[in-house]
Amino acid sequence: MTKTQQVRLARRPSGLPATDTWSVVSEELPAITAGEILVKVDLVSVDPAMRGWLNDVRSYRPPVGVGDVMRSLDIATVVESAHPGFSVGDNVSGVFGVTEYAISDGRGVSTVDLRVAPAAAWLGVLGIPGMTAYFGLLEVGKLRVGETVVISAAAGAVGSVAGQIAKAMGATVIGIASGAEKCRRLTEELSFDAAIDDHSEDVVRRLRELAPQGLDVYFDNVGGEILDAALANLRRGARIVICGVLDPDNESELVPGPSRYMALLFFRATMAGFVVSDYADRYGEAVAKIAQWRDEGKLEAREHVVEGGVARFGEALNIVLTGANNGKLVLAM
Amino acid sequence: MTKTQQVRLARRPSGLPATDTWSVVSEELPAITAGEILVKVDLVSVDPAMRGWLNDVRSYRPPVGVGDVMRSLDIATVVESAHPGFSVGDNVSGVFGVTEYAISDGRGVSTVDLRVAPAAAWLGVLGIPGMTAYFGLLEVGKLRVGETVVISAAAGAVGSVAGQIAKAMGATVIGIASGAEKCRRLTEELSFDAAIDDHSEDVVRRLRELAPQGLDVYFDNVGGEILDAALANLRRGARIVICGVLDPDNESELVPGPSRYMALLFFRATMAGFVVSDYADRYGEAVAKIAQWRDEGKLEAREHVVEGGVARFGEALNIVLTGANNGKLVLAM
Numbered sequence: 001m002t003k004t005q006q007v008r009l010a011r012r013p014s015g016l017p018a019t020d021t022w023s024v025v026s027e028e029l030p031a032i033t034a035g036e037i038l039v040k041v042d043l044v045s046v047d048p049a050m051r052g053w054l055n056d057v058r059s060y061r062p063p064v065g066v067g068d069v070m071r072s073l074d075i076a077t078v079v080e081s082a083h084p085g086f087s088v089g090d091n092v093s094g095v096f097g098v099t100e101y102a103i104s105d106g107r108g109v110s111t112v113d114l115r116v117a118p119a120a121a122w123l124g125v126l127g128i129p130g131m132t133a134y135f136g137l138l139e140v141g142k143l144r145v146g147e148t149v150v151i152s153a154a155a156g157a158v159g160s161v162a163g164q165i166a167k168a169m170g171a172t173v174i175g176i177a178s179g180a181e182k183c184r185r186l187t188e189e190l191s192f193d194a195a196i197d198d199h200s201e202d203v204v205r206r207l208r209e210l211a212p213q214g215l216d217v218y219f220d221n222v223g224g225e226i227l228d229a230a231l232a233n234l235r236r237g238a239r240i241v242i243c244g245v246l247d248p249d250n251e252s253e254l255v256p257g258p259s260r261y262m263a264l265l266f267f268r269a270t271m272a273g274f275v276v277s278d279y280a281d282r283y284g285e286a287v288a289k290i291a292q293w294r295d296e297g298k299l300e301a302r303e304h305v306v307e308g309g310v311a312r313f314g315e316a317l318n319i320v321l322t323g324a325n326n327g328k329l330v331l332a333m
Numbered sequence: 334m335t336k337t338q339q340v341r342l343a344r345r346p347s348g349l350p351a352t353d354t355w356s357v358v359s360e361e362l363p364a365i366t367a368g369e370i371l372v373k374v375d376l377v378s379v380d381p382a383m384r385g386w387l388n389d390v391r392s393y394r395p396p397v398g399v400g401d402v403m404r405s406l407d408i409a410t411v412v413e414s415a416h417p418g419f420s421v422g423d424n425v426s427g428v429f430g431v432t433e434y435a436i437s438d439g440r441g442v443s444t445v446d447l448r449v450a451p452a453a454a455w456l457g458v459l460g461i462p463g464m465t466a467y468f469g470l471l472e473v474g475k476l477r478v479g480e481t482v483v484i485s486a487a488a489g490a491v492g493s494v495a496g497q498i499a500k501a502m503g504a505t506v507i508g509i510a511s512g513a514e515k516c517r518r519l520t521e522e523l524s525f526d527a528a529i530d531d532h533s534e535d536v537v538r539r540l541r542e543l544a545p546q547g548l549d550v551y552f553d554n555v556g557g558e559i560l561d562a563a564l565a566n567l568r569r570g571a572r573i574v575i576c577g578v579l580d581p582d583n584e585s586e587l588v589p590g591p592s593r594y595m596a597l598l599f600f601r602a603t604m605a606g607f608v609v610s611d612y613a614d615r616y617g618e619a620v621a622k623i624a625q626w627r628d629e630g631k632l633e634a635r636e637h638v639v640e641g642g643v644a645r646f647g648e649a650l651n652i653v654l655t656g657a658n659n660g661k662l663v664l665a666m
Binding site for chain 2: 058223228242243244256257258259260261262263264265266267268269270271272273274275278
């Protein structure tokens with residue numbers, strides 16, 4: 001019997017989650033049986049997409065049920081094993097949830113090599129944000145050397161990796177972020193060619209100045225007016241990658257659609273969505289490539305670590321939902 | 334010297350063109366010189382896209398200037414030739430404008446074979462509407478046998494051909510049109526599998542009933558709520574072909590964007606625009622294929638012919654801009 005503290009969904013929030021959204025409960029886990037492992041969670045990945053899982057709506061993934069342990073991707077250590085594929089002491093990645101300990105049958109669990117990169121990086125540049133940036137740019141955006149790429153929410157977990165990958169692939173990269181400090185970081189620390197502060201600058205006009213020939217790829221993490229600003233500045237044959245929408249208030253409400261979508265016709269452009277898990281069987285390829293860029297110093301991985309375990313999960317989630325994080329946010333257990 | 338009556342743009346309209354939009358003037362054409370032809374226009378193609386050319390805005394084609402002869406694609410007969418590529422009596426297709434006679438240097442002019450199909454069909458199923466339907470479905474929509482296709486403005490010039498081409502290619506085809514008579518024609522005369530009347534039916538619900546597995550290809554000729562209804566009913570991997578938007582009031586104003594565009598992400602779908610002239614070097618391939626389907630009885634070509642020449646151009650254009658045409662509209666000179 002192992003005691004574990006867990007974060008459960010107490011009630012569905014409307015708008016930003018609040019303290020009554022969550023309950024922290026203590027559970028006793030049973031002994032593992034044949035084919036199972038017991039893991040101790042070390043790091044929890046905290047992501048904007050989590051907000052969508054709290055709504056009772058049809059989406060690419062079922063919602064988290066009221067009363068259920070909050071879903072999360074974690075880095076963990078195997079502490080007991082009755083599974084032939086895992087040994088005690090293995091470092092693993094898996095969807096164990098926001099919990100101190102978990103039992104798993106090993107499905108969807110993979111080992112991670114901490115000699116390649118530290119644990120937090122396996123949730124960032126080598127984790128879902130890195131995979132999202134990589135396959136979004138290459139497969140959906142079909143990025144080619146010499147093209148101009150614009151990335152919104154560029155200081156975020158996905159955006160910051162996407163910009164650096166695009167640079168490593170030989171593109172000119174413009175980031176859009178909120179606030180002077182984030183914009184400074186994009187150009188001075190993350191090798192972006194230029195940054196636009198959407199809090200203080202006219203994005204349409206600045207895009208026209210910075211990319212007078214138009215954009216080849218727009219990697220959209222926010223939707224709304226910024227998506228329209230990109231549509232107004234496409235180059236012929238441009239590709240728009242719909243990665244997500246920043247809508248902490250309520251994802252079940254429809255956001256305004258992009259008014260300038262007819263630009264797709266004028267510019268013979270494409271707008272496509274994707275879900276990164278569709279590329280799961282090719283994660284190895286992306287991990288190898290990103291680890292190489294990281295070793296070559298082409299890709300700075302920054303993680304924003306919140307200490308304090310399950311008690312601080314709600315607070316950590318709201319940091320990403322309000323865009324207050326600087327880099328990939330992880331909760332240390 | 335040849336006398337010709339021409340329709341010129343007198344002033345830019347706001348909303349639907351009115352009588353003061355146009356002026357009908359009489360001109361004397363000079364004698365042709367080496368490399369030129371004089372043609373007598375037989376039929377003028379009248380299309381919704383013409384409305385967009387009247388706005389002084391940046392688009393895929395420059396606007397028609399105030400005072401200029403109205404641009405149009407015509408079927409004409411060569412009446413004098415000083416061009417090695419054309420003989421007197423040749424039937425040709427070209428952008429001669431809304432005029433009785435025109436002089437051309439032969440650029441963009443091609444001969445049409447009236448033994449393959451009558452002149453009006455060369456502006457319809459074998460003309461731009463046919464080319465738009467063919468390349469939109471095959472190249473942009475990537476339609477495959479057995480898939481489900483939905484077409485809006487399905488009784489129009491492009492939509493009616495697109496539906497029949499999709500049927501000829503082995504798809505299940507649902508048409509959306511306004512009014513019972515148009516819907517009847519789709520299923521009874523044009524071999525559509527089903528029709529939805531967007532004047533009297535709930536399009537979202539009917540699409541769900543008729544295509545419970547979702548749509549593979551949506552061929553959009555209208556935008557707006559119908560585009561959102563399609564987005565709500567996609568199948569995974571769906572392709573949305575943005576062909577046009579029916580907005581006779583004023584194309585310079587932004588229409589509301591598709592609120593449900595995030596469905597592109599959930600369904601891993603693509604929305605792409607195109608301009609048919611990009612495929613001009615492949616029109617021969619499409620003409621051959623469509624003529625074959627037509628000969629096999631798989632493709633009924635209906636043209637809506639307005640008689641009366643230049644004096645009735647304004648009236649003819651407003652017929653298509655208000656969706657009152659039944660089939661491809663041509664003006665007989």
